[in-house]
Amino acid sequence: MHKMYRLSAVLLGVSIPVALAGCGGGSSGENSSANSSGSAKVVKITEMDYFTDSKSSRGMDNLIKEFEKSHPNIKIERTPVPYEQLLPKSLQEATTHTLPTILVTDNLNIPTMVSAGAITPLSRFGEVDTSQYLDGPLSTVTYDGEIYGLPLGTNDLALFYNKSLLAKAHVSPPKTWDELLNVAKKLKSSSTYGLAFSAPKDEQATWQFAPFLWTNGGNYTHFDSPQAIQALELWTNLVKTGGASKSVVNFSQNEVYNEFAAGRAAMMVMGPWEVPPLKQTKIDYGVVPLPTPKAGQTPISPIGGEDWTITSSATPEQQKAAWTFLQWTQQKDTLEKFDEAMGYIPALKSALTDFQQKNKDYAVFAKQLESSRALTSGLRDKLPNVTDAVTTAIQQALTGEQTPAQAAHQAESQIKSILG
Amino acid sequence: MSLSRYGGVSSMNGVAVSRQSKRQRWKRNSGMRLLFLLPTLIYLLGIFLVPIIYNLVMSFRNYTAASINGNAPFIGLQNYIDVFRMPAMGQTLVNTIEFVVGSIVFQAIIGMALALLFNRKFPLSQLLRTLLLIPWLLPLIVSGTAFKWIFDQNHGVLNAVLLHLHIIHAPLGWLVSPNLALISVIITNIWVGIPFNMVLFHSGLQNIPEELYEAAALDGCNKWQQFWSITVPSLKSVIAIVLMLGLIYTLKVFDVIMVLTGGGPANASQILSTWSYDLSFQNMQFGQGAAVGNIMILISLIFCFIYMRATRQSEVN
Numbered sequence A: 001m002h003k004m005y006r007l008s009a010v011l012l013g014v015s016i017p018v019a020l021a022g023c024g025g026g027s028s029g030e031n032s033s034a035n036s037s038g039s040a041k042v043v044k045i046t047e048m049d050y051f052t053d054s055k056s057s058r059g060m061d062n063l064i065k066e067f068e069k070s071h072p073n074i075k076i077e078r079t080p081v082p083y084e085q086l087l088p089k090s091l092q093e094a095t096t097h098t099l100p101t102i103l104v105t106d107n108l109n110i111p112t113m114v115s116a117g118a119i120t121p122l123s124r125f126g127e128v129d130t131s132q133y134l135d136g137p138l139s140t141v142t143y144d145g146e147i148y149g150l151p152l153g154t155n156d157l158a159l160f161y162n163k164s165l166l167a168k169a170h171v172s173p174p175k176t177w178d179e180l181l182n183v184a185k186k187l188k189s190s191s192t193y194g195l196a197f198s199a200p201k202d203e204q205a206t207w208q209f210a211p212f213l214w215t216n217g218g219n220y221t222h223f224d225s226p227q228a229i230q231a232l233e234l235w236t237n238l239v240k241t242g243g244a245s246k247s248v249v250n251f252s253q254n255e256v257y258n259e260f261a262a263g264r265a266a267m268m269v270m271g272p273w274e275v276p277p278l279k280q281t282k283i284d285y286g287v288v289p290l291p292t293p294k295a296g297q298t299p300i301s302p303i304g305g306e307d308w309t310i311t312s313s314a315t316p317e318q319q320k321a322a323w324t325f326l327q328w329t330q331q332k333d334t335l336e337k338f339d340e341a342m343g344y345i346p347a348l349k350s351a352l353t354d355f356q357q358k359n360k361d362y363a364v365f366a367k368q369l370e371s372s373r374a375l376t377s378g379l380r381d382k383l384p385n386v387t388d389a390v391t392t393a394i395q396q397a398l399t400g401e402q403t404p405a406q407a408a409h410q411a412e413s414q415i416k417s418i419l420g
Numbered sequence B: 001m002s003l004s005r006y007g008g009v010s011s012m013n014g015v016a017v018s019r020q021s022k023r024q025r026w027k028r029n030s031g032m033r034l035l036f037l038l039p040t041l042i043y044l045l046g047i048f049l050v051p052i053i054y055n056l057v058m059s060f061r062n063y064t065a066a067s068i069n070g071n072a073p074f075i076g077l078q079n080y081i082d083v084f085r086m087p088a089m090g091q092t093l094v095n096t097i098e099f100v101v102g103s104i105v106f107q108a109i110i111g112m113a114l115a116l117l118f119n120r121k122f123p124l125s126q127l128l129r130t131l132l133l134i135p136w137l138l139p140l141i142v143s144g145t146a147f148k149w150i151f152d153q154n155h156g157v158l159n160a161v162l163l164h165l166h167i168i169h170a171p172l173g174w175l176v177s178p179n180l181a182l183i184s185v186i187i188t189n190i191w192v193g194i195p196f197n198m199v200l201f202h203s204g205l206q207n208i209p210e211e212l213y214e215a216a217a218l219d220g221c222n223k224w225q226q227f228w229s230i231t232v233p234s235l236k237s238v239i240a241i242v243l244m245l246g247l248i249y250t251l252k253v254f255d256v257i258m259v260l261t262g263g264g265p266a267n268a269s270q271i272l273s274t275w276s277y278d279l280s281f282q283n284m285q286f287g288q289g290a291a292v293g294n295i296m297i298l299i300s301l302i303f304c305f306i307y308m309r310a311t312r313q314s315e316v317n
Helices: A002-036 A054-070 A083-095 A107-115 A135-141 A163-168 A177-187 A203-215 A226-240 A246-250 A253-261 A272-279 A316-329 A332-342 A349-358 A360-371 A380-398 A404-419 B002-006 B014-059 B065-069 B078-085 B087-119 B125-132 B140-150 B157-164 B181-205 B210-218 B223-234 B236-251 B255-260 B272-282 B286-316
Strands: A043-049 A074-080 A102-106 A150-155 A158-162 A193-196 A265-270 A285-288 A302-310
Touching: A043 A083, A043 A316, A054 A074, A054 A272, A054 A316, A054 A332, A074 A316, A083 A102, A083 A107, A083 B065, A083 B272, A102 A107, A102 A316, A107 A135, A107 A302, A107 A380, A107 B065, A135 A150, A135 A302, A135 A360, A150 A316, A150 A332, A158 A163, A158 A272, A158 A360, A163 A177, A163 A265, A177 A193, A177 A226, A177 A265, A193 A253, A203 A226, A203 A302, A203 A380, A226 A380, A226 A404, A246 A380, A253 A265, A253 A272, A272 A332, A272 A360, A285 A360, A302 A316, A316 A332, A332 A349, A349 A360, A380 A404, A380 B272, B014 B286, B078 B087, B078 B286, B087 B125, B087 B181, B087 B236, B087 B272, B125 B181, B140 B157, B140 B181, B140 B255, B181 B236, B181 B255, B210 B223, B223 B236, B236 B286, B255 B272, B272 B286
Parallel strands: A043 A074, A043 A102, A193 A265
Antiparallel strands: A102 A302, A150 A302, A158 A265, A158 A285
16 A cells, blocks of 8 residues: 555656656747747748648648748648548647648538638638639639638549450440440449449548539439439449449449559549549540430539638738748649649649640540539538438438439438428 | 454454544545545546536537537537437437347357367467457457458458358348448457457456366266356356446447448448447537437446446345
């Protein structure tokens, strides 16, 4: 007993100086970094994004390095986190006001981040010349008339196909839904599925289903419309006929890419961000617009992409430095180089014209942008809730738990109560 | 120890006296004692009580992403009413019960069988027992990812083996078919939990005096009778602890399901813990997520009380 008491007393005695030393160390470290700047004061800002794979992570690092070279009085500390963690982490940090200065936000999450008070309208720092940007991408960063972010770049969805696999099956890339079903079935072999798409129970499914829904005239706000049910039937039939794997309900977009890159899927629904990694594989691929219900229609794709946003947790001094960085990234040459490395299409009109001429691979995506729209359109900050209803319906239909019509009706009653 | 120090007390009223003296000593040293309890108290309050109270308060409010910025209006029991009205609730509850019962029963039976096996000495038993601990040492993300590949419909090893042995004729969608997803996550969770059960049972077995078995053998008991009349009664408290801890651990399993199925397809493998996460961080309905979390805490507490009741009674006996 006595031994115990003495031991804990010793521990207590030790722990206090240690704690004090810890504090001392921290503060002296900060002092030294402030002093090292010499005459001009260095502003330290932080940045968080979800570019964790080596190629895009390097692209991000290079961009920051380049900026720091021309702006010696601003230092940017970057923290990449996995995609699934970015939103929970940012919301937690918003609650405790510890967000990084700059947050790379998926444009789908802009409304959520605005309503959480996590990001600041850019009009507070300066003016954004809206005429310079494409309307679609601009609409994804606009909320209640304010602009909350500048696009890193933009993207949308199209159909990638494996040229040699299609040639082997003597088929050409499908243009209509009927062709898609047939071609996918013909491409099915023991080791390969015709098509891969992403239908997990999160926003990736809402995002990949959107072009099929919208092009057929459907909408997420009326999910039991005949147009929506037809789109759901298309996906269900793709799985039922074996054209697509039953595993699509478990495929993230990353896994869809892996299937395609490994030759286990002959076609995939995917965006331009996989063009740079695909170029490094041996796969001879082509890109065509997504098949439409009838021949000759223009597919309507959702607009993806990430945006530079400035958070409300930062000090005014940090926000000012962040604004300097944001403006710097939007210079035509910088943006073009960055977007090419990252697999984006510039949302800046001046950069887009050049970009299209230089990068034929992105032609389909760039052209489609004119008809594309924001996934959040009409849903405001309710996209997460609508996604819950819609993805449950998609999974019920794909797994045969319910017919597409039943699943759609159930989702619609949920959506009605969400949107009020 | 107290008896010897206060010496000369008859064993009949020894308990009463020592209790009294304990109280007196407590009073004398209470200031000092409190001081030394303080770190533990602060730890318990800060790490356990505050979050639980915060969670409880949150579940009575309409707490969404917008509440981070503004306020979260008090709505009483509405979150609880809402989650019970959701179509996913019934299925999630049934899944949770199946998941917990299925996991615990098989973990305990297989764990016990392995413990009995390793209770005998045979060549390499030490090494094998150490190897069997591996599932417990692996991070759940790693075992989950490994099982995700094993269960894969098109290129997983399980389907390949079953097809080769002609047990099945077409590959099964272990993780993607609503009928199999829950079974698959239960199998994974059983695999993860076996070592824990085995270790506890094994250490319990070593405390059973060998003489009991010798006497039973002399009396002509067979192995099966020995197991039910000696091993099981001797392990009663160990079994209670294993089942209790197993129940609490299994109720809060999260990583395994998140990695394998994410609760899908169409909520087929959704349990309360993953649903709570979904409501909070997918739907941004933090109040509803907190409500589901509290239902889980309540279930755990009920079983904790049953357990404490049972152990107290057996102590009295």
